[in-house]
Amino acid sequence: MGALSERLVSLLGLQRRPAQLTGALGKTGVMVAKIREDSPQLEMTHEVPEDDAYIVGLIPRDYPDFCFWQDGRAAPAVSNRGGDTIFYDLRRNPRFLKNAPMGAVAFYFPRSAFDEIADDASAYRIEELRAPNGQGLDDPVIRHLACTLVGGFDRPQEVSHIFFEHVSFAVCAHVAQAYGGLRPNSMGRRGGLAAWQERRAKEILAANLDGAVGLTELARECRLSVSHFSRAFRKSMGVAPHRWLMNRRVELAKDLLRDREASLSQVALRCGFADQSHFTRVFSRRAGVSPGAWRRGAAA
Template identity: 45%
Template sequence: MTQAGAFGQRLGKFLHLKDAPPSLITRSLRGVELAVTETRDDNPVPGLSGSFTAEDAFVVSLKLREFPDCELWENGKCVMKADVPAGATYLYDLKRDPRYVIDKPFHSLFFYLPRSALDGLTEQSRKPRVGELACELGVGHDDAIVRHIGSSLQAGLRRPDETNQLFIDHMMLALTAHVAQAYGGFRPGTEPTRGGLAPWQARRACEKLESDLGGKLSLQQIAAEFGLSVSHFSRAFRVSTGLPPHQWLLQQRVKAAKQLMTVRDLPLSEIAMSAGFANQSHFTRVFSAMVGVSPGVWRREAQGISEGET
């Protein structure tokens, strides 16, 4: 198992959790794996946390619960104590063996960000390599972008079967770019906005996405077919279609569901599965948000219109 794939297990041992928390994994940057995991323990066993294996990687942590008077360790030594407020973002360098004393309830999101992901970003942008990130022990950041990305991914962590891979890839790519810019000095430059995909590329990309309504394909797999970087493909696809790939896919699911409800008298649970949704509740939630009414109401209205026309 890869480092990212085992991230939940590693965090579970680090925090002395009974069960390894689930992770969402992305492979959107030239095959480099990143992960995000939610951890929580309302009644932890007091003691010093475990250690991560030293590696050239970073952990970005969004604190969802305050942790006052936190005793922080680095390289095997107690360095300082600091209050950790809810909503703050912290960065940790895994080469420095970051640890802390667990003596209060905690709730956090952790993003695993290997150095190779940052290198892939700069190579794709033809920019200088990012140096060290601003991993200052005990220094939290009021980072609205990390909070937004974290909030968006929390639902996916709690209902992984309902989260398509394109969405995970999109959000983790955004996190990588943001961290590189905000904490690593990365400047993407002011290049003129590139155009969209060639017509044949846009047609082929849409066919690929439509053939996999369940959303198992990754952005990396689709972009690689055209020899494009993930960031370039995502940007060009949005220019061509008006939507990022994961939102375009949701529209196609809703479109497929409407066709099934109009033509065939199937149970909504079967329609949900046929249109790429994880289950009926997932279908109802997404459909209602995009269309403004529930699938049942939409079908009754559509059937009423059809009967009226005949």
């Protein structure tokens, strides 16, 4: 069970642990989890130990009469709307009244994550996030990025760890810029990967077609921070690591499909897909035809 899920269980008083898939960015411990509680008891969330970190959550449904406390003081009740983003500063003992069904895609951002992003961009470190705690705000970027993860929580066997980490990092970088004052023009000044780094990254990805490897390991093998590695990889390869991995799966599948003795399910598993259905959906989107149709065309 990931540390974020444990924090959410403690903070929210959940009866069941939330569904979760966690990842880490460098040594910073950025994590993401999906939570849901349809029939909460009318009670306050729990106190949690002070932590120099934020939880940033996208809520999928309206939460009327949201009663929020921090530093032991009540804030005016607000009505948060589905699709809003809510910030919780864990240094200030955030609590709220569980008086309605709730859910969220929640990101945990410790101070070290923002420090790593700033250091890698040669920018000043962030002091505070300029966002209202406990009050929903409309952030289309966070909404779009968080929504891309929803299907992955429901079908984790079809989504690579790299993709979860990539999206989590993108949200963290956006928060740093939009609410922490990090200067956007300080980002991305460095070039691409060195030849040996590109070769090593491809080797690791090709050896882990199931997506079990994460950005942390790739960056460590290339002796880079995760943020630097992600930008350098995209600059060198033209796509993000998770996209390169998916493209590699499809190209390998095309090679294997030329062997008519191999079944589609065998090709799917050899290329790192969860099953034949997952293989068919991904291949069809990228190749424009189903694997079976592509095989018939290649044999013509």
